[in-house]
Amino acid sequence: MGYPVIVMGDFVRMEAEKRGLKPNAENLGKLMLEIRKEKGEDVVAKLTVEAVKKTNSPIVFIDGVRSLKEVEEFKRNFEDFRLIAVHAPEKVRFKRVSRRLRSDDVSVMEKFKERDLRELKVGIGDVIALADRIIENIGSKEEFKSKVRKVLGEIAHEALS
Amino acid sequence: MGYPVIVMGDFVRMEAEKRGLKPNAENLGKLMLEIRKEKGEDVVAKLTVEAVKKTNSPIVFIDGVRSLKEVEEFKRNFEDFRLIAVHAPEKVRFKRVSRRLRSDDVSVMEKFKERDLRELKVGIGDVIALADRIIENIGSKEEFKSKVRKVLGEIAHEALS
Numbered sequence: 001m002g003y004p005v006i007v008m009g010d011f012v013r014m015e016a017e018k019r020g021l022k023p024n025a026e027n028l029g030k031l032m033l034e035i036r037k038e039k040g041e042d043v044v045a046k047l048t049v050e051a052v053k054k055t056n057s058p059i060v061f062i063d064g065v066r067s068l069k070e071v072e073e074f075k076r077n078f079e080d081f082r083l084i085a086v087h088a089p090e091k092v093r094f095k096r097v098s099r100r101l102r103s104d105d106v107s108v109m110e111k112f113k114e115r116d117l118r119e120l121k122v123g124i125g126d127v128i129a130l131a132d133r134i135i136e137n138i139g140s141k142e143e144f145k146s147k148v149r150k151v152l153g154e155i156a157h158e159a160l161s
Numbered sequence: 162m163g164y165p166v167i168v169m170g171d172f173v174r175m176e177a178e179k180r181g182l183k184p185n186a187e188n189l190g191k192l193m194l195e196i197r198k199e200k201g202e203d204v205v206a207k208l209t210v211e212a213v214k215k216t217n218s219p220i221v222f223i224d225g226v227r228s229l230k231e232v233e234e235f236k237r238n239f240e241d242f243r244l245i246a247v248h249a250p251e252k253v254r255f256k257r258v259s260r261r262l263r264s265d266d267v268s269v270m271e272k273f274k275e276r277d278l279r280e281l282k283v284g285i286g287d288v289i290a291l292a293d294r295i296i297e298n299i300g301s302k303e304e305f306k307s308k309v310r311k312v313l314g315e316i317a318h319e320a321l322s
Contacts, residue, residue: 087295090291116291124286124290125289128286128290129248129285130251
């Protein structure tokens with residue numbers, strides 16, 4: 001749709017590069033927790049706010065919110081902040097990951113569950129619970145795209161009325 | 162739709178009556194935490210499982226799941242357990258509560274936020290994150306009813322295929 005997207009995980013990926021870590025899901029997940037401990041829970045959110053302001057765009061998408069602390073940081077900085085959760089059940093997400101990795105052995109399932117628990121610990125469940133909108137992503141990519149367009153249209157309509 | 166519904170909060174309400182407490186939202190919320198501390202996090206889930214089994218119905222609705230511990234208890238007992246989250250954003254839920262109470266003064270907002278945090282602490286966010294389906298309840302009652310019917314139809318279809 002032409003709007004800028006800030007991917008919060010990119011800041012973690014950059015930090016992994018600095019530290020000479022391989023950017024696999026496990027390393028990035030652990031580093032995400034480490035950075036938060038070292039520099040505060042909202043460190044990535046603060047970097048994101050700077051990046052958003054630099055775009056000078058009236059609409060910016062932020063990808064990868066994980067905790068209510070981050071949501072607070074965004075609300076403090078952006079008057080018209082809207083929180084949209086994208087949701088798929090465990091089964092569907094696991095199927096997609098196995099297909100992507102072309103593997104469904106036990107170790108993949110274990111790593112998958114570990115990652116889920118890590119993200120729940122950071123507070124992603126609370127973020128979903130307090131979202132403004134939730135979009136289920138359980139069907140095809142095309143179905144999902146059309147749902148996203150519908151929800152964004154509704155938000156724009158609401159903001160203008 | 163004619164299926165039995167077990168309301169988990171009813172067990173807390175019964176306990177409040179036993180203890181001579183007024184069944185208002187605040188007392189029930191606190192008692193919910195107390196009972197869990199006294200008798201274990203899944204005490205209400207266990208009472209619910211018994212009640213579900215007594216119905217002898219092939220389909221039973223359970224209302225009021227609050228934590229992953231409870232979800233585990235249901236999965237252990239019911240092979241075809243499906244977790245459906247009903248979601249509305251804070252703003253919408255607050256508007257509904259104020260309308261119901263015919264009041265929107267500050268103390269209502271404070272109590273409302275307190276209740277939200279209490280339920281997040283029990284783990285309702287994690288339950289929503291790991292739900293099989295999420296139904297947004299942001300429009301009219303009729304819209305919601307038709308969405309529920311659609312989702313239940315899809316689940317039945319999936320179960321039969």
